[in-house]
Amino acid sequence: MNEIVSSFVSQLLVKGQIAVLVYFLAVNGWYLVLLISSLLELRHHMLLITDESRHLLLSSTLSPTISILAPAYNEEPTIETSLRALLALQYPNLEVIVISDGSKDRTVQVLTEKFDLVPVKTIYQQKIKTKPVRSLYRSSTYPSLVVVDKENGGKADALNVGLSFARGELVCAMDADTLIEADGLQRMVRPFLYATDVVATGGTIRVVNGSEVRLGRVAKAAVPTHMLAGVQVVEYLRAFLFGRLGWNRLGGNIIISGAFGLFQREAVVNAGGYLHDTVGEDMELVLRLKRLSYERGGPGKIAFVPDPVAWTEVPESPGSLGRQRDRWHRGLADVLWRHRRMLLNPRYGITGLFVFPYYVFVELLAPVIEAVGIIGLALGLVFGVVDWNFAALFYLTAYGLGTALTAFTLILEDVSFHRYDSFRDRLLLFWWALLENVGYRQLTVYWRLRGLWKFMRGRKDWGAMERKGFQPVTAAG
Amino acid sequence: MLIELGLLGLAVVLFFAHGVWLARSQARLSRLTGTGRDSLARLVTSRAVNVEEVAALQSLPKDVQVIAFLEISRNLSGTGKEQLRFVAERVGVVERSRALCVSTRWQKRLRGARILSQLDVSDPLVLRLLGDKHPAVRAQAAEWAASQPSVPVISAMLELLADPATQARFAVQNALLRMGSVVAAPLRDFLEKHTGRAAEAGLRVAESLAEASFSPAALRHSRSDDVPIRVASAKLLGAIADAAAAERLLELIRDDDARVRAAAAQALGRMQHWQAGSLLAESLRDKAWRVRREAGLALRAIGAAGVLYLRRALKGDDRFAADMAQQVLDLPEAAAG
Numbered sequence: 126m127n128e129i130v131s132s133f134v135s136q137l138l139v140k141g142q143i144a145v146l147v148y149f150l151a152v153n154g155w156y157l158v159l160l161i162s163s164l165l166e167l168r169h170h171m172l173l174i175t176d177e178s179r180h181l182l183l184s185s186t187l188s189p190t191i192s193i194l195a196p197a198y199n200e201e202p203t204i205e206t207s208l209r210a211l212l213a214l215q216y217p218n219l220e221v222i223v224i225s226d227g228s229k230d231r232t233v234q235v236l237t238e239k240f241d242l243v244p245v246k247t248i249y250q251q252k253i254k255t256k257p258v259r260s261l262y263r264s265s266t267y268p269s270l271v272v273v274d275k276e277n278g279g280k281a282d283a284l285n286v287g288l289s290f291a292r293g294e295l296v297c298a299m300d301a302d303t304l305i306e307a308d309g310l311q312r313m314v315r316p317f318l319y320a321t322d323v324v325a326t327g328g329t330i331r332v333v334n335g336s337e338v339r340l341g342r343v344a345k346a347a348v349p350t351h352m353l354a355g356v357q358v359v360e361y362l363r364a365f366l367f368g369r370l371g372w373n374r375l376g377g378n379i380i381i382s383g384a385f386g387l388f389q390r391e392a393v394v395n396a397g398g399y400l401h402d403t404v405g406e407d408m409e410l411v412l413r414l415k416r417l418s419y420e421r422g423g424p425g426k427i428a429f430v431p432d433p434v435a436w437t438e439v440p441e442s443p444g445s446l447g448r449q450r451d452r453w454h455r456g457l458a459d460v461l462w463r464h465r466r467m468l469l470n471p472r473y474g475i476t477g478l479f480v481f482p483y484y485v486f487v488e489l490l491a492p493v494i495e496a497v498g499i500i501g502l503a504l505g506l507v508f509g510v511v512d513w514n515f516a517a518l519f520y521l522t523a524y525g526l527g528t529a530l531t532a533f534t535l536i537l538e539d540v541s542f543h544r545y546d547s548f549r550d551r552l553l554l555f556w557w558a559l560l561e562n563v564g565y566r567q568l569t570v571y572w573r574l575r576g577l578w579k580f581m582r583g584r585k586d587w588g589a590m591e592r593k594g595f596q597p598v599t600a601a602g
Numbered sequence: 603m604l605i606e607l608g609l610l611g612l613a614v615v616l617f618f619a620h621g622v623w624l625a626r627s628q629a630r631l632s633r634l635t636g637t638g639r640d641s642l643a644r645l646v647t648s649r650a651v652n653v654e655e656v657a658a659l660q661s662l663p664k665d666v667q668v669i670a671f672l673e674i675s676r677n678l679s680g681t682g683k684e685q686l687r688f689v690a691e692r693v694g695v696v697e698r699s700r701a702l703c704v705s706t707r708w709q710k711r712l713r714g715a716r717i718l719s720q721l722d723v724s725d726p727l728v729l730r731l732l733g734d735k736h737p738a739v740r741a742q743a744a745e746w747a748a749s750q751p752s753v754p755v756i757s758a759m760l761e762l763l764a765d766p767a768t769q770a771r772f773a774v775q776n777a778l779l780r781m782g783s784v785v786a787a788p789l790r791d792f793l794e795k796h797t798g799r800a801a802e803a804g805l806r807v808a809e810s811l812a813e814a815s816f817s818p819a820a821l822r823h824s825r826s827d828d829v830p831i832r833v834a835s836a837k838l839l840g841a842i843a844d845a846a847a848a849e850r851l852l853e854l855i856r857d858d859d860a861r862v863r864a865a866a867a868q869a870l871g872r873m874q875h876w877q878a879g880s881l882l883a884e885s886l887r888d889k890a891w892r893v894r895r896e897a898g899l900a901l902r903a904i905g906a907a908g909v910l911y912l913r914r915a916l917k918g919d920d921r922f923a924a925d926m927a928q929q930v931l932d933l934p935e936a937a938a939g
Contacts, residue, residue, distance in 0.1 A: 250892075525607070529610040536620060546621075
């Protein structure tokens, strides 16, 4: 009897391992397709922007007005620098709306002192229900600056308040601590000028940790020496430069980073704005806009701009990073669950038949399958069902091709934007690309599984993130 | 496994080899561009053409020549730019760009048009690119056209107002605006003949030019069945601000579509047409929020008479009108203006 059970378990372990291996091969094969797609897209993009003169856009009264919505919660130490950088963005028709989401520190006082805010009244239509607005201010020195002080309701609520006050045809949703390149908006607005069916655009977000920041701008990009931050540089490059860019060419983008995205205001308002009861409000909105474009007609194209346009600080402590990844995965699960009727539904075109299943079977379930693979391999080795050769084969198949793809992504970055140009940065990038397979990826599997578990238990908290702050420059220059 | 290792190895070699190549080529490019920039600066500032300097420029790689010319062109205008064009002709940059403009590949045509645009070279080849297959090339040709305000160029540009590509249409509208009042007469004729998307784009340009001669066209288009065209016409009428415009706007404020009513109210406010006070006060009771808002702001804009209507609305039986009137009266002077 024992032999029968033992044989069954052995068979199960071996077949399970082979199934996981096939899954990894299929996923990596698909990544290869995405890489080729992103290569073609990047080439096309570079041809379009080489020697481009954007002063036309800068000087035009016809350029669409953009309202930047910057939610801020207890941002007293950084709000002045961040806001000065926003006000200095190179775009002709710009409005900046800072929404203090019930900050308990001196955020509003700092803004009042530094930007000469005066209380004002304005006419606005509240199409989306939000927490009450306490007061509204306008700067007497910066006419394009509006500050809204409201009761705490979360980021989605703050953005919805911003939507009510915004006057621009386009709204730019961002985090208050995101650093936007001076000409970032000019780059981001391009797809709206190129086509009428664009409802939202997202840009490349880079990791600011380790870089030099001067007056709210990245003065010199550098790869951090801190392991967790360094590995995330590689992750971000891979996610944006080949993931989203590849999907862009295939027409399957459904994610715009909450740190920086540009939307058609009317479409967002008509869709009901941001949802409060999800931790994946940015992805949820994009997927809802996409879904509504199929159901009601109207613009529904999500465009991705590969130029580096914004920089964000990533967590450097395992606890903080774990909470972030757990929240991201909970958000993904929640969004896919809310819109589950799109899955394999021909009514939703390529999104329903192709993109949605990809997000379910590759992005959402990947940690489950990876965990099954890792645990199965460990058990197989312990019980002697699989030998070390198989284990090595498994590991290299699972992670080796991924590393090769990451290395090709680094090449993509190098031939296009090459923001990390020193030999030290190159070495570090490659080092982090190798090292992420040893421990880090397995940790992210754990965090994402935890996120799935919490989702199933209905948890919707955000978790705190510790910020180290940007690296200042001591010498002027 | 071997394939994976091979791929990984290839990627590593490519990554680091490219890094070395990039560092060297950038250093070389920087050095050569500096040399080219210096030569070019001397050539542009001197009155006579120094043959040796021209030869020195010609000896530089072609890409470097282009970089140097484009860098300097951004900071020049008038006679300085003329001299730069003259040097570009002598060096061969203009001729090579012309050759690019007739290439079968769109990216080369785009590059050719970009160089000629930035050097402000007047060339029929670029004019032909206004009819190019690729929208980016058409848009670039339109950008070039902004500095070439001749009759054939303006005619070709106006025809592009109906371009199906947004990018090209935007570039054309913008270029026409930059040309200024010289486009007024041809645009007026164009608006007389065209309808649809082309007319809407033309009306937007006309609104910025705000010339009285557009009045007949604006009046005609304000009777279009197309809502965006009626909206654009209302805005243009507000910019023209003559008696006929005011009369028509008083009709448009009762249009079936809220967008048109709002645009008409806004235009009347822009004209500060105090005679429209009673109609605007009626519009404070409109079922559409945006119409109520524009009517309220217009009343505030027309001055004392309008403020009186707003105060009366506060005591009226329509709570939506009273609410809007209160909000408008609460606005600070700067925001209401």
